[in-house]
Amino acid sequence: MMTSTAPPPATVAGGPRRATPWWWRDAGGVAVGLSLLVVTALWVANRGLQALGGDWPGALDSLGRLTGLLASDLLLVQVLLMARVPLVERSFGQDRLARWHRWTGFTSFNLMVAHIVLIAVGYAGDARVNVFGELWDLVVDYPGMLLATAGTAALVMVVVTSMRAARRRLRYESWHLLHLYAYVGVGLALPHQIWTGTDFAGSAGSRVYWWTLYAAAAGAVLVYRVGLPLWRSWRHRLVVDRVVPEGRGLTSVYLRGRDLHRLPVRAGQFFLWRFLDGPGWSRAHPYSLSATPHTGVLRITVKDLGDGSARVAALRPGTRALIEGPYGRLTAEHHTGGPLVMLACGIGVTPLLALLGELRYAPGQATLVYRARSEAEIAFRAELDWLAQRRGVRVVHLLGPRARRQPSWLPASAAGLTDAEALRRCAPQIAAADVYICGPDAWTAAAEAAAVAAGATPRRIHTEQFAW
Template identity: 55%
Template sequence: MTTISPAATWAQPGPPAPLTATTRRRPATVPLWWRDASGVALWALLVAVTCLWVLHGGVHDLGGLGDGLTSVGRLTGLLASALLLVQVLLMARVPWFEQAWGQDELARTHRLVGFTSFNLMIGHIVLIVLGYAASSDLGLWGTTWDLVVNYPGMLLAVAGTGALVMVVVTSVKKARARLRYESWHLIHLYGYLGAGLALPHQLWTGRDFTASPVSTWLWWSLYAVAAGAVLVFRVGVPVVRSLRAPLRVSEVRHDAADVTTVTVTGPGVERLAAHGGQFFQWRFLDGPGWTRAHPYSLSAAPDGRSLRFTAAHVGDGTERLASLRAGTRVLVEGPYGRLHQGVRTRRKVLLMGSGIGITPMRALLEDLDHEPGDVTVIHRVRDTGSAVLADEIAALADERGGRYLLVAGPRVPGRDTWLPVAAEHLSDADALRHLVPDVADHDVFLCGSPGWMEAARAAAISAGVPEEHVHLERFSY
């Protein structure tokens, strides 16, 4: 293994300073079977939908060309509808799903399910039109016009399809990169409209929706559960919490020209039961734009009295933070995310953060139960002047017997790596083993830019850390 001198300048300990510890509520361990149960439920739903299609003559109708196309089109439509509702549930902020998967994995699964559902929906439209045209004298375009104009609920379905197309097109990575977060988020809400507009044609003309009491019960239940989850967890719970225990900005601190730390206090803080490493969706009632929520990770462990986050200015929403005033009313959704002590499985922990991604690592360091020597923090920055919260992290590490290593310098050009140029002679895994020789015995928590996290994750796994012991949270999907 390649080694370097311990005195190398690319990894430096930060300066210690005194801090006062606070007693905190500990998160419950997240049961692993929750993930398995939710996965089984998804596949069971798709199997149930397929079985009902078979029972309602789906296979029997495959004989002729027209009937066969129509029958397969029915199946693709049923699966598309089921997956569309699964999409809604995945992002409905249901606590059990959040705790089992984390917002990161839920969002990635939501994206995969969404594109699958969309492709099935397109297949449904094409197959149904071709199937009806094969059994009609109207021809392809005449049949299309007849279906849209004369069948109940079809005009609404066309409008719903248009809304879903708009959502999918703007979710393609190249298109997403050209949109501001605020614009993308607003467009994405049309997915709810698309799902709602599709319901009437399914109930009025969908043979498989009304063929039996079991089918009718199943589909109405699915729509009710999806709608109920959104109304309860995305609307009801945040509104009730905000009305019962209002939160307000108590301090705004400018850590740098492009970095702001905001502290929020109020009687509702303790009820939120947040933990270091998690994030909230924040809304500040300070004028135009308050309706759009933004995800910010906590940069200090909650103490029952206040919540604090630190954010870099990377768009309209974050730039507004610099002008916030004390007393501004705050609405929050959360807490979300799995970067907390509840997913920890090992005594030793490595916390790695890049840039502003160090903020949840700082909160985790403060929140973790650990003995001296158990925790190491690696803080990756472009230069020491941009090391946000470095003094605080160094003080916490010194006070609690942890190690804090500041890894500074521009990234190695032309290479997917988490390392600076000063360490380019090392492989990513060798450098990690040099800094933390027993890294294979650690839980590893990561937060930073997507490319940096992937490189750090690959390095940890290559250094012997089992994949299930690497925990990360992405904010871009």
């Protein structure tokens, strides 16, 4: 097995970054809550509440208007959540944003379905006609409804492929491509709101609110998902310097570029990478930095888990790379000094290895617990030895197949201990430490629960999950 020589600690490419203000999170939550209140207020101002006291077709129509407004608002909030807005991303982190994105997506979809059903039944009751016939007339005769129907079909496809059972059957590349149709769905829904939505065009205040929200969502996507990545890729001109096998199914890629000292990246963060190496380059893949970012070089380490990750091993020196990011809150800004405990599973060791090179700690204060299925899957032995010898990091390997009791972060060989007991033995200082955890979804959740049970302070536990 080949391993890389551990680099000495170096200046972080982006330099020091002040901690994210605590009130940013509260401000974000308040903004979302206010948007829903504004939408409800606009509905009330347009006699939505009074209509509930009338005949049943009018009441259903009014409820249909409200569910449609809430669905549209949450759909745009969903777009903003994943638009990679730096203020939002730094405040909440991609893990939490992805969970909220999923929750708002399913909630918005359910409200949209309710909107369609309520409006169709209400209109049919008012006209005393068949519901399905009325629905057909709505789609065919009303302005913008054909486009809205196509947008709904796109959103249905996105929702179906976002269900866990479907995601398990899809490659990441296919899922990511299908997920982009959500933008198509949002765009196709707009015309029918403009042309037939009384709550959209019924007043100057409604028009200002909705156009502002649509413009903010579209602008955030164009600026932060398109413009900023293109600018950073052009400015820093990253190219593959060399490709190094690290062990079974692991490959490290070293990249050089221009003015990397101005790239605002911290150890523990990740980029979305596109390598210009042929067909399929347009599909981005999230890879964390696996070494403390130096002023002249970046390193990622990739596990062979699919088509995109497998082709990384075949990259040639000189291949251009496009980047989107950096993203992630698993950084040094959370460290308040004192003991450190890091829990890694498999490829999840990569951001923690980078962090161990940047964080400040005294010899004996840092413990890395590295979970792997076998000796052959342990990567970066030379670097771990260097950190142990030069910086006094205590490295604990937990090897073997998963424990039969689930959920558990332990191997089967530790079956005689509870999750918390095993963690206290591996890291006696856990109760006073900042805890960094990175690994697969279920494993990370089990390790986090064990850390809390072992006495760690919840607000000092920092996680990054390798999932999509």
